[in-house]
Amino acid sequence: DQQxxxxxxxxxxxxxxISILNCDYTNSMFDYFLWYKKYPAEGxxxxxxxxSIKDKNEDGRFTVFLNKSAKHLSLHIVPSQxxxxxVYFCAASARGSQGNLIFGKGTKLSVKP
Amino acid sequence: xxxxSQSPSNKVTEKGKDVELRCDPISGHTALYxxxxxxxxxxxxxxxxxxNSAPDKSGLPSDRFSAERTGGSVSTLTIQRxxxxxxxxxxxxxxxxxxxxxxxxxxTRLSIL
Numbered sequence: 001d002q003q004x005x006x007x008x009x010x011x012x013x014x015x016x017x018i019s020i021l022n023c024d025y026t027n028s029m030f031d032y033f034l035w036y037k038k039y040p041a042e043g044x045x046x047x048x049x050x051x052s053i054k055d056k057n058e059d060g061r062f063t064v065f066l067n068k069s070a071k072h073l074s075l076h077i078v079p080s081q082x083x084x085x086x087v088y089f090c091a092a093s094a095r096g097s098q099g100n101l102i103f104g105k106g107t108k109l110s111v112k113p
Numbered sequence: 114x115x116x117x118s119q120s121p122s123n124k125v126t127e128k129g130k131d132v133e134l135r136c137d138p139i140s141g142h143t144a145l146y147x148x149x150x151x152x153x154x155x156x157x158x159x160x161x162x163x164x165n166s167a168p169d170k171s172g173l174p175s176d177r178f179s180a181e182r183t184g185g186s187v188s189t190l191t192i193q194r195x196x197x198x199x200x201x202x203x204x205x206x207x208x209x210x211x212x213x214x215x216x217x218x219x220x221t222r223l224s225i226l
Binding site for chain 2: 004032034036041042043044045046049089091095100101102103104105106
């Protein structure tokens with residue numbers, strides 16, 4: 001059973017528009033959430049994180065929203081750029097478990113010029 | 114470069130052979146993690162080292178898998194008597210502390226013939 005789910009395997013967006021990537025989790029002990037971006041043949045690159053004490057964190061074009069009651073988080077990218085095309089992974093941890101991350105299967109984002 | 118370094122980048126070996134994968138974490142990072150990504154899957158946690166504490170081996174899939182971290186820096190993941198299902202990309206990550214974002218290497222692509 002997957003504790004972190006990314007139900008959309010792919011997403012296509014026009015350049016300049018907003019990209020919204022979604023993630024659901026089942027474990028109520030998770031209190032730290034991260035988004036990673038991965039290009040082919042490279043390791044995942046950390047993008048942005050959010051602690052469960054917050055419901056929003058913003059860093060430039062990237063904003064993560066957390067809805068604890070729905071056990072749902074989303075990553076908004078605005079405006080989307082062709083260089084954003086990559087696979088995006090949602091990850092979660094219960095820091096009491098000392099930081100190992102549980103990852104979703106990823107969503108492949110394609111931003112078309 | 115000051116990132117996480119993994120070697121080799123690719124490894125092809127015959128079923129039944131032993132393999133060793135190496136990870137050089139970012140200097141000063143006390144936490145080190147191993148994950149693997151099988152085709153079409155998310156990242157699967159394998160093992161976690163934090164400072165001088167006993168490692169968290171809860172993610173290792175079988176006793177054929179083991180890892181060491183010498184001197185609190187370089188780590189080696191060893192897979193004995195490899196099987197075809199061991200084929201995956203093995204990713205190493207490090208973080209300043211266990212509750213900080215993890216930074217990944219580019220991985221070792223392991224193929225078992």
